[in-house]
Amino acid sequence: MSRRPESSNAIDCADLVIDRVGHGSPTRAVDGVSFALGPGELICVAGPTGSGKSTLVAALAGSTDPSVRVVGGSAQVCGVDVRKPGRKHRVLTYLTGFVPQGAGADLPPRLTVNEVIAEPILIREKRVNTKALSIRVATLLDELHLPLGTAAKFPYELSAGMRQRVAIARSFVLEPRVLIADEPLANLDLEVRPVVFEAITRRREEQGMAALLVTNDAAFIRELNAETLMLRGGHVVARGVGKDLLWAPNAEADSRH
Secondary structure (H helix, E strand, O other): OOOOOOOOOOEEEEEEEEEEOOOOOOEEEEEEEEEEEOOOOEEEEEOOOOOOHHHHHHHHOOOOOOOEEEEEEEEEEOOEEOOOOHHHHHHHHHHEEEEOOOHHHHOOOOOOHHHHHHHHHHOOOOOOOHHHHHHHHHHHHHHOOOOHHHHHOOHHHOOHHHHHHHHHHHHHOOOOOEEEEEOOOOOOOOOOHHHHHHHHHHHHHHHOOEEEEEOOOHHHHHHHOOEEEEEEOOEEEEEEEOOEEEEOOOHHHHHOO
16 A cells, blocks of 8 residues: 655645534534645634634644544644654644744743743753853844843733733744744734734745634734635635635525524
């Protein structure tokens, strides 16, 4: 039996099915989602609360949340099967920069900002050039318009918007092949949003980083000129760029109710 050639895409999803497992019966959160995301490409995932957006991106980012369970279809992220990653789970989390929902509020409270941003490297490498690492952290802080003095502060000393930018800097520190971010604009002031937009765009253009972003911010999606997947009830009900969304049969009518 010949092996299927490895895809060059950052993400390949085919009829992906994900359940949320709680105290009662499992709930079908994502049902039959298919899409491909190539190097340097960008897709935004939009939809109402409960549509499955966060569950989808958490599973693709290799979440260890036991309530998220891939039960059907297939998904490869950077060549790693997210359904059964096994020992490659470490590779998956190395190649993927993940900004979960509420990331800014969930930063490790006992670490300084410098330690928070550097942690993904420190937990993987035994020997680290601390000077070079400090320079990398300082460069990320500067890129995201955070004062260099921020490095020595603790998360509780920062505003919500600054903490969100720290979470984004942390997701960039390993120079990922794909950024998976759930509501990356949360708590960001309008004047800071272009800074995050530029940081993502620069990596897409210069490093070929792909990006999968959960956002319902229509203005942000237009600015990115991004392909959009519209989810509802775990299904992709529309997809397209800008206002040119191609709706699934009956989906547009259902959305008006």
